[in-house]
Amino acid sequence: MEKSSFADFLTCPSVLSAVFVGGCVLLLAYILKSFRNASTEEKDQSEPGSSTVERKKDSAVSKQKKKQNWTRSADQAYAQPWLLKTLKNHTGQVHTIDFSSNGKYLASCGEDRAVLLWDSKDLTQKDIKSLRVNIEFDHPTFVKWSPDSKAFIIHKFNENAIEVYKIEKKKDGWLGHATKALTFPKAHETDVIGMGIAGNGKYIMSCSNKTDLVVWDLKGQKLAQVDTYLMTTTCAKISPCGRFIVASGFAPDARVWEVLFSKSGEFQEVKRVFDLTGHSSGVYDVAFDADSSHMATVSKDGTWKLFDTKIEYKKGEDPHLKITGKYHQAAPHSLIALSPNAEVVVIATGSSLAFYSTLTGHHDYTIDNIYSGRITSVLFDAMGKYVLTSGDKYVRVFHNVTGYRCSIATAKDKLKQQQTSATKERLEKIVADCEAFLKTIEKK
Missing domain, CATH: 2.130.10.10 (YVTN repeat-like/Quinoprotein amine dehydrogenase)
Structure with a gap:
């Protein structure tokens, strides 16, 4: 008896109508939600940096920066002036x-x-x-x-x-x-x-x-x-x-x-x-x-x-x-x-x-x-x-x-001695050139 009553209840017209109406309501709610999401995405696309594509780009850039930072960190010991x-x-x-x-x-x-x-x-x-x-x-x-x-x-x-x-x-x-x-x-x-x-x-x-x-x-x-x-x-x-x-x-x-x-x-x-x-x-x-x-x-x-x-x-x-x-x-x-x-x-x-x-x-x-x-x-x-x-x-x-510094010291020692004008000019040029190079290293 219980099983038959339950079957009769499910086949009752009023119940079927209620189920149908409820399903339609749920379907309509789902469509409205999807529409809102689409509208939000369109709005995001009109704002730079806020779209899904932009977010993916930002993520890729972030990963690239992390990679660059890691590489820079790994090479940091070698990034020195010499x-x-x-x-x-x-x-x-x-x-x-x-x-x-x-x-x-x-x-x-x-x-x-x-x-x-x-x-x-x-x-x-x-x-x-x-x-x-x-x-x-x-x-x-x-x-x-x-x-x-x-x-x-x-x-x-x-x-x-x-x-x-x-x-x-x-x-x-x-x-x-x-x-x-x-x-x-x-x-x-x-x-x-x-x-x-x-x-x-x-x-x-x-x-x-x-x-x-x-x-x-x-x-x-x-x-x-x-x-x-x-x-x-x-x-x-x-x-x-x-x-x-x-x-x-x-x-x-x-x-x-x-x-x-x-x-x-x-x-x-x-x-x-x-x-x-x-x-x-x-x-x-x-x-x-x-x-x-x-x-x-x-x-x-x-x-x-x-x-x-x-x-x-x-x-x-x-x-x-x-x-x-x-x-x-x-x-x-x-x-x-x-x-x-x-x-x-x-x-x-x-x-x-x-x-x-x-x-x-x-x-x-x-x-x-x-x-x-x-x-x-x-x-x-x-x-x-x-x-x-x-x-x-x-x-x-x-x-x-160090070789440039030694060249300066050697040239200056020779300049203290009596030299011909040509030799003196050559030694002075060595000093000037070496000092100029050392300045470029110091700037680094």
Whole structure:
């Protein structure tokens, strides 16, 4: 009975009419609400910045600003007066950098399995061209230009071997592409910490972190193998003149060998000729000026030293210590570079780069937090105007401001002496030009 009554109730005409009317009312209310929303949107569109599109634009701009702010915050440490530019085409950590002898090209290599060749004729230009050379199945830890700037050599990490790449040029003079020409046989069982090619083009050098240092000819044949007797070797380099190989490590001195050839160009021997002494602990790194007449060292003992190496070592003369200075050692390893005129020393410790005058030995300036990790290499350009560092995924180029200050001091000292009118005019121009440059840096 209850179910039947309920069914009869639902089919009652009065009830059906009520339901129908109620539905119509709800539908009308929905239509009116939609109309109001549409009117409101039209009104918003007539007011700048208040429409849905404008709100989306505002949201996009807000996100873009946040992104820009994040990028600016990330680069804030580098937005300081001495920075000229950052080269950013690597996608992995950059290990080493090297200038070609003609000054036209810069090479960098990194963990992204690539060597990048940069146009470095004018580092002040806004956009720097680069050529990417991919290294198969391995990443390079060192890269060096050949003396004629027509090839470069690398050391491959996994294979622990040297490879030679020849470069073809385009008609416009820019680099075309690089082709692997030669792979040297493996000579070291442990990690290589130094590799170079002599400026005279006569030999190539590689050295492991143990004590084995190998001298090669340009075709990959061993000329000699030398024991550094350093227990652990941290640095091995060829001097710019190509005559000397310098190695340092656990011992408190850096050891120097001369690579001797006959007048007809035949290899003779690798001979120990002198040492750079005076430190009380291991020597981390060694650097040279343009003509190898000066060498600088940085040590675990917290000091750096500059030596005059233009000596008659064949007659037993030892290098002369010109000046020594202290540096802040905040990391387990430091790197050193010497300006071409030997007036400035820069020391990289961790992610900081400190500048020192060799005229006084005093610290001039420090740039901190250049990278999130450590600085992996540091060098001056051929003119000494810039200091380049590598680390993270970047190569950073800094003005050598300390060099300008040293040039002013040197010129003023010479002006105190009796000079010809032409020399005096030249020295006064050096002072004026350097002071003008320093003012531009101060404005930044």
